[in-house]
Amino acid sequence: MKYLKLSLIFLLSITFIFQNDFFAQKKKLTYKQVYESGMSMRAMMAMFNRTQGWLDENNYLESKSDPARPNVRGLIFKTNAETGQSEIYFDPSTIQLPEGFSVDRANQKSKDNNYFLFNQKNNLYYFDRLENKFLQLTNDDAEEKVPQLSPDGKKVAYVKNNNLYVYDVEKEKETQLTNDGTNLIYNGWASWVYMEEILGRSTAYSAFWWSPNSQMICFLRFDDSPVPDFPIYHADGQHGELEHQRYPKAGDPNPYVKFGIADVNSGKIVWADFDEKADHYVAWPTWTKDNKLTVQWMNRAQDNIIIYNVDLTTGKKSQLYSETQKTWVEWFEDLYFFENKSGFLLRSNVDGFAHLYYYDMNGKLIKRLTQGEWEVTSINLVDEQNKKVYFTAWKDKSTERHLFVVGLDGKGLKQLTSIEGTHNCSVSPKGKYFIDTYSNISTPTKSDLYKIDGKFVRNISDTKNSQLDEYQLAKYELFYIPTEDGLNLPATWYLPADFDPSKKYPVIISIYGGPNSGTVRNSYPFGLSGHYLAQNGIITLAVDHRGSGHFGKKGVDLMHRNLGKWEMHDYTEAVKWLKKKSFIDTTKIGITGGSYGGYVTALALTQCADYFTHGIAEFGVMDWHLYDNVYTERYMDTPNENPEGYKVSSVLNYVDKYKGKMLITHGTIDDNVHMQNSIQLIYELQKLNKDFEMMLYPNQRHGIGMPQAQHANRERVKFWFKYFLGKELDVNKD
16 A cells, blocks of 8 residues: 555656646747737638638639749639649739739629729729729719629729719719718718617628619618717817717617618619608618518517518518517528528527528418527528528537538438537538538637538648647636526636646636627637736636527527626626636636626626626726617617616616726727716726726727737736736736
């Protein structure tokens, strides 16, 4: 027994020495590498071959370099799926354009790479590859905004002086379609709240849509005159400048909205018969392939959505589909109308989980295609000929995404991807192959080609880079944290590579926390910050609460009328779990986030100050009265309808409980979450003589970009080094 004990001690000693020697041979990340040099995993693990979609059933396009001409950019190859043989499909080096223009830097191009649009020097330029013709389309002082090529590539639509224009390239003619644009009336250009909360930031304010035949444009017209003006102060120069933003806060009036259809040849506009001044929302039009038109309507309460058919000649609308929920409804962003005119495919969460429904053109349900306590997240391909739908979903594990197929009769549901992780798939037009781009916590992103029966064909690209093996990276793990009421919350963390359970480690909980905005996935982590902090002895944890989407719309609905409640309940549950771990320093429980994450961080340091000790709250909403009406009322209803909910959800209501260390940051011209939020918080902190830190970033909007991004990064790391490690950050040595 004594001999066995001595042997065990000897083996453990050898293991410890070997382990330390192993880590001693590994490089350590430096602050400058992680935060200043651009050496990120995105750069170190760039995909050298990137697929550009399917050219046809048997050939896909990919951008990759030519070893014989390594300096040529933008090469696109056509690759045969069966043989793997590639040939150049598009070579930008063969195209000579005037100085300052290059086809690989076009603002937009047609799908066939024949037509290119440039928005430069405050004017529009156009290149026709087939005719080898380069044209300047506009030549005036006015700015042409959000230009879009028509589907046939022969016309360009754009907004100028808040009016909608179209340019016919063949006729070399510019036509002004609307004439009433002003500084408050916008045609084809979205009111701020529509861009941010309804149409999406990716639209860049664009609010018009080409018909498939390139003969019509439908568009939204906004009148912002009812919307309150919010002043945003720019402190530049001697006297500064005041920016005026039309921004509806919770309970405020919305912009008036009209929906029009313009004939680009005649210039005639037909207006859909919506009441312009009604308190409602109109958005998300969808053109069918035979040039019919639908548009969606939602009431101010956001609990009823209707899809309308719109007659192109009269503007008369007729109801196609209506849905009501007790909490809120959501826009249908991926409606699919069948070419055979049999109906449409709808992805709805009306039963608490997002699923697929097949309706006829009278709005009658033909077949529900999927069901259960899991969610369809997107539609990949509808194969009408073979009566199948390919879609992405999570089924058994909410942290994963997989490709599935189901018949239009609701039968034959099958998962097509098998490797654990997060899959993003592109299915060939007739469902013969699919390209699977995926990763998991231990596998960097790869792209593989499969036959539809799951048979592996070949690897297309792999981001694994041997350079990473030279560094002492953290242990990245995916796991679940149990709650007292029986839920399992998905979580990930970065543990030090030389993790020692006998030591005490501080923890930073990095969150966003908004409704249906989970961040925990079984995917490979990009970015080196978590590794750098772990290398310095700080554990970084991410955890998703019950309203983050992992429990379907049913879980998200719990947040209705009480933002902040379940987020803080579950985050404190995570802290309770952490405190039971012997290796956690319970005096150093940090939390950090921006935007909604800034709200949650500030709430954690005030309302839940007994659990969280330190935090960085960045550009967060501190009181829901101060945020825009569309987002806020979706979850909270109006302040008049839910006064108690607004009160208990406000950070300002809990400032007296604050006792830790908090850094508050904000961009001074943030037009999304106004700096007003942070100003009101610090005023309440000052009145109670509370200690906190504050950093403002002049001329920064929502989020801190260049040139101040490096400063913001340094301030964050300095904060954690100071309070968690008891040392000052030395960016030249650490």
